[in-house]
Amino acid sequence: MNHALLLDGVSKSYSGHAAVSDLSLAVPQGTIYGILGPNGAGKSTTLRMVMNIILRDTGTISLLGADPERDRSVLRRVGFLPEERGLYRKMKVLDVIVFFAQLKGMQAADARREGERWIERMGLGDWRVSKVETLSKGMQQKVQFITTVLHSPDLLILDEPQSGLDPVNQEVLRDTILDWKRQGRTVVFSTHNMEAAEQLCEHVCIIAEGRKVLDGRLRDIRRANMASAYLVEFEEHSDAADRLLRAGAFGHAEPHGDGWRIDLNPGTDPRALLREANALDVPLIRFEREQPSLHDIFVSRVGGAAATPHRRPEASHV
């Protein structure tokens, strides 16, 4: 088995409204996989179907090789952080952590020992026996994160893990996720923040209005969506350069920063442009193909309309 998670043709509707339609995706083991999309795109619904919190209408799900609907025990090998966080407010921090770890099959003594270790690691040592309600929101998030990872799951599923975290804690979270991957484990997380995803993920799946827009290895997606635009810059201003580019022989050119952005005409060989630019009276200091951001790719694929948030459908197990 080389996929931690496989979805095939998964759909879910709420009273006529399709929250997720015919979604298929494959999460290779040992990778960080991002499910991206605007609010209301169906990310949480997808993850909740994977966790068997809501039942799917159609399709198959293979979680660590098993269907979570039939074999619940596989869920013990998964750590799940729901989008809306919550803990028992009146319980003590360590007790909460031990409780959730026990539910995942850990022995109380092990859970206690590991819990202490994680509490130290997250800088919560002073709050070990404090009630959860006395902690700040950020600290509560850390506690909940510990409850998600304490039982060393093979797969981490995090729904919008960064929401509500300050930059420092986002950093802590990022390090933990990267550390997790280094140990050969898989992390799937959802986010509406494409930049954050670009920094972390190797694989992404972008969804909008419940449908997959594109998925695959981030590097491949970028390559496939390379624009035909080139960024050109010279060491100093040159009238010859202005004349050459404004003439439009290679494509439409417009000033871009200290240089130019040239949208090459179809069929134009960039090497011809390079040759001409290099032959000018000033040194060429930049010649690069423009890298599209995930956000650009997303907008170009689905248009601005789909990139805006949608109504959150009623969530229900039925």
Added chain:
Amino acid sequence: MSEWMIVLKREFRERVYSKGFLISTLLFPLFMAAVMILPAVLGAGAGGQRTLVVVDEAPAGVGDYVVSALGRPPKADDEGAYTYKVERVPGPFAAARARLNERVLSEEIDGYVHLPPDLLQASAVDYRARNLSSFRVERDIGRAVSQATQAARLRQEGLDLTEVSTLLRPVEVNGAKITERGEEAGSAQASFFLGYILGFLIYLLVFFYGVNVMRSVLEEKTNRIAEVIVSSMKASHLMFGKILGVGAVALLQVGIWTLLGVITRTQSGGIAGMMGLPPDALSSFSVSPWLVAAAIAFFLLGFFLYAALFAAMGAAVNSEQEAQQWQTLVFIPLIVPMLFLGPITNEPLGTTAMVLGLVPFSAPVTMPMRMAAATVPTWQILVSLAGIAVTVLVTAWLAGKIYRVGILSTGTKPSLRELGRWLRAA
């Protein structure tokens, strides 16, 4: 350890190690002891009217409580009771004291009570009077101030006063004299109150712990803890673990009370002796072990029945405000026996009592009331118990279905039609 045991243990520990549990467990026996022992200690006094001044420096609300408690008219059949004319003056005490002493000496008033500012901490008030011969007056003052203080303290502890005060609501114990005409009148009265106490206690405990289950379900639902938990275990197991956990707490509390009762009963001579009372002073405290066992059985089954309903209700709604609208509806069948208190205790073998005793939803309160008042046929007890047990199973099964869907649903509150859909879908 299986998952439902983990849930059970959590529910149990979180409740038993709480202040509320300690307070309610201790206060009830203290209260019962006060009700039973004090009359014996104090005996009947001469009665009459007393004029008292209350110097009120206590925190807000305490003085009002004391004045209104003392001003309450005594029961008509209470021969030794005093009535009080209470005048309330503000502090400071030092300034008012000399004048009050004069008024006492001039017989304008009988005495005065000083409620100090630190009453809640010090737990003591000063009572000055021309004479201290009447236990009854001191007891009445003590009771009024104690109730006022307890109420204020409970409020400080953040406990819902109405909830605690219903749980600890005073029960009147009426004695009856034995005359040549026979004991029937007296024993009927005694069994009336025994039935009343048992029925009311069961009603309150089922309500109290049922609401506890509901709050716990609602907490997990609104905090989305349920989502994490049901990704580790079956929702129905979560529900059963929770109900059993809260049930274990209730059983522990009732167990402690029963034990205290047994000690009081078996050692009644000794305890009475220690308090300088005649050996038979406490013998009125006499409940058959069989009745206690039956009452506990009816209570437990009743708790399971209503806890399942409350769990389903907690799962179906989205907030405590919403829950309150349904709470009463769910509880009506349990309130019915309280409305028929008279028919049940006066005619425990009559048709009303029998029907209410056989209907599973009203039986947990009705049956102990009947059994306290008369010898109920064994078959009726067994049929009633079996009926509740079967209903518990069916209710828990249905509640489990609603619960499973409900705890994971958010948004608007479900209509009855939607609830039906949940039942079919789960």
